Amino acid sequence: MRVDGIKWISSFPENIKSGIPRASAVLVLNDYDTGYPFACLESSIISAARTAASAALATDWLTRERVKPRRLGFVGAGLIARHIHTYLVAAGWDFEEVGVYDLSAENAAAFRSYLAAGEASVRVSVRQDAEDLVRSSDLVVFATVAAQPHVRDPRWFAHNPLVLNVSLRDLAPEVLLESANVLDDVEHCLKAGTSPHLTEQLTGSRDFVDGTLADVMAGSVRVPADRPVVFSPFGLGVLDLAVGKSVYDRVRADGDLRVVEDFFHELDRYGVPGHTGGPSS
The missing domain is CATH 3.40.50.720 (NAD(P)-binding Rossmann-like Domain)
Known part of the structure; x- marks a missing residue:
């Protein structure tokens, strides 16, 4: 499916006492050729x-x-x-x-x-x-x-x-x-x-x-x-990537992507003349 990425699961069993699910999760999908992230998804349901x-x-x-x-x-x-x-x-x-x-x-x-x-x-x-x-x-x-x-x-x-x-x-x-x-x-x-x-x-x-x-x-x-x-089944993260990419493709096809503009602060390798740089917002 030409996608890389990582899944971060946060499992807190005590959550159920507060009436919320045990685990939350985030899935980051990265471009297969450049490594740049192109999507960040809430992933507890993808993982489930x-x-x-x-x-x-x-x-x-x-x-x-x-x-x-x-x-x-x-x-x-x-x-x-x-x-x-x-x-x-x-x-x-x-x-x-x-x-x-x-x-x-x-x-x-x-x-x-x-x-x-x-x-x-x-x-x-x-x-x-x-x-x-x-x-x-x-x-x-x-x-x-x-x-x-x-x-x-x-x-x-x-x-x-x-x-x-x-x-x-x-x-x-x-x-x-x-x-x-x-x-x-x-x-x-x-x-x-x-x-x-x-x-x-x-x-x-x-x-x-x-x-x-x-x-x-x-x-x-x-x-x-x-x-x-x-x-x-220990759970294979590569399968989460496959499901996550499928979700991304479906949302993109439906025109429902929520894009974060200017997420990458600076893409010029040597910077822009007169630009001092600084931390990403």
Whole structure:
């Protein structure tokens, strides 16, 4: 797409106590040939859309040789969970039941009301704990702000669900070692105290990693039907650039760009005679 850039995410979990989303984000797009920035976008929704699209894509590819999930469960009832649900529905998934669990009963109830309003024919319930949620779901989505593992018992996953490990730090190594593990990118995932990183530290190897989603799509990795499957997406910034460039192109085509005139203070390499320069306004 001939674009460079950078995404800056500011994640403050305490924000939710004030009724505002956990994360804010800015995306800067740079010209591929000159490096000059040509767009600055609010990016929390771009990032959420990229996360949700990745989750929906993984759900499609990782269930092609397995029984299709009919019971969807969310651990965590925030913005990311909502976007993942939206993308799954948009991709054509039809679930018989949706379960919700959150440490905040208020948040769980609010998410349940949101889901129930949009899917009158689907049974939506709030689960009492994470174990109940996991055991009653064929597709489990972890979308929390957990900083360290709190799900440790592999027996919760004895029914071999597909697990979207979106928040990356909910599952203990014991769970991953009993599962097939698919990542979006190995080097990205095996750092920063993620569940795969902790598993690597515990075992001293990466043998527990079956491959990447790209490997599955290319046919070089087969997804087993007789084990839980855990998809751990660290999140690839290059995908945010792709989504951001698509948004920019659409806004530009619609004539809705808001241009900051004279953003670049001085573009002449040696300056203009008689101009003293100075800081950019």
